[in-house]
Amino acid sequence: MNDISGDKKMNDSANTEKISRSFKEKHRREADLELAARSRSSIAAYPMGLLLFYFLTPINQDLPAFFWMLTAGVVLITPLRFIVSRKTAESYDSAPALWHSLFLFGNYSVAFLWGLLGFISLQHYGIEWVSLLAVLSLCGLASGATSSMSPRLSAALIFVVLVIAPSILWGLIHGDSVSLAFAIFLGFFSAMLLMVTRSNHSWYWTGIKDKTQIAEQGKQLEKIFEAMKEKAENLGHAAMELKDISGETAEDTEALSSKAENVTSATETMGENIQSVAAAMDQATANLSSIASAVEEMTSTIQEIAQNTQGASQVTEEAVKKASLSTEKIRALGHGAEAIGKITEVITEISEQTNLLALNATIEAARAGEAGKGFAVVANEIKNLARQTADATLDIRRQIEEIQNATNVSIADIREISTVVHEANEGVCAIASAVEEQSVTMQEIAVHIGQATAGVEEVNARVSQNARNAASITDNIRDIRETSRKLAENGQLVDARAGQLTDISLSLKKLVAS
CATH class of the missing domain: 1.20.140 (Butyryl-CoA Dehydrogenase, subunit A; domain 3)
Structure with a gap:
């Protein structure tokens, strides 16, 4: 130890x-x-x-x-x-x-x-x-x-x-005794001087240190007094500010109480409005459900229309093909009628030549007299046959012309029918394309309606949460009103303490000044 x-x-x-x-x-x-x-x-x-x-x-x-x-x-x-x-x-x-x-x-x-x-x-x-x-x-x-x-x-x-x-x-x-005694005396005296020197040195620096400390302490005391004076002034200002603040706080608490009452009324009204919004959102949810059902029915109908238009498109395409075949057949019939017309022309020429030959034979038979009577009868018969043939060919020609005219009219009609059928086919295709687009659109509408339904449900949840928050706000505002009342009471106490603090600061300033 x-x-x-x-x-x-x-x-x-x-x-x-x-x-x-x-x-x-x-x-x-x-x-x-x-x-x-x-x-x-x-x-x-x-x-x-x-x-x-x-x-x-x-x-x-x-x-x-x-x-x-x-x-x-x-x-x-x-x-x-x-x-x-x-x-x-x-x-x-x-x-x-x-x-x-x-x-x-x-x-x-x-x-x-x-x-x-x-x-x-x-x-x-x-x-x-x-x-x-x-x-x-x-x-x-x-x-x-x-x-x-x-x-x-x-x-x-x-x-x-x-x-x-x-x-x-x-x-x-x-080295003699006197000299040594003299040296010892001087040595002892020197040692004493060295001790005195150390003591004087210590006293000097102790004095310097004390002087420095006293000067520093004096400066510190001056700073302390200045700080005390400044603090006293600040304390007085703070007391006055505290008094002003307490007065403002009292006014603010009154205003806060009034505003709290207004906010309470507003939150109650907001709660009623939120309930109305919740009812409206429920109705909107029901309407969206009905719209979704209607969209599903429309989508089904559009799909049926798409199937029907596809069948109609196939029928019109088949009709166009058959009209094209009929046109070809009628054209072939027209060509056959033309060929028959050419044959009738040949027959007409033959009958005309035969008639001329019969006329020549009749003339020659008349010249022959009795010998040529039989030949004249034959020539006359030939002439009659030639005339009948010419008449028959004329009838055939007229009928062929009528057939050709009817054929041309039929071809024109069939062309018009083909055009109409083709246009109908294009319309059916356009309808089918539009139906497909409408089907895609209705599917997108169904998706958006589903999203809207989910959004409405989320809004319903948030509306419910807001209703609960509004009720909580009402409770909190009631607490604020109670707190403001207590704050007003504390403000009165602060005002009284501020007056006391002002008196203390004045006393402190007088004490520092003295």
């Missing part, structure tokens, strides 16, 4: 160190500017120390080269330190690393020179009043650095080491 507690403390310490470093990095600029400002008071200390050694000690006579080298170094570094202390605040942001390096160079240089002064004094004089004065001045400078350079712990530690370490080194090199 103790190990775990110790580990926890170590982790907390590491986290604090990490946060501390992060905080220092954030405030690096502030620390560097503070270092530059604090170094101004120590700039004159080094020239004054040289004057003190020049007038009070014989070091300038005993060690003139070293003293004047020390003086030259201090004279050269002092203006640099003065410029850095004055210009850092103005020019630091343009080159932070440069100004920080110049500050460290100036301070480390004088620390090294003064530490060298202590080492040379001890080396030349030993532990005498001159060297003790030099060491005392070194301790004073190191003590001052623990405070003036506390913002930068590493810089302060290096400064203390550069100032005192050479004197400690001299005591360790000589």
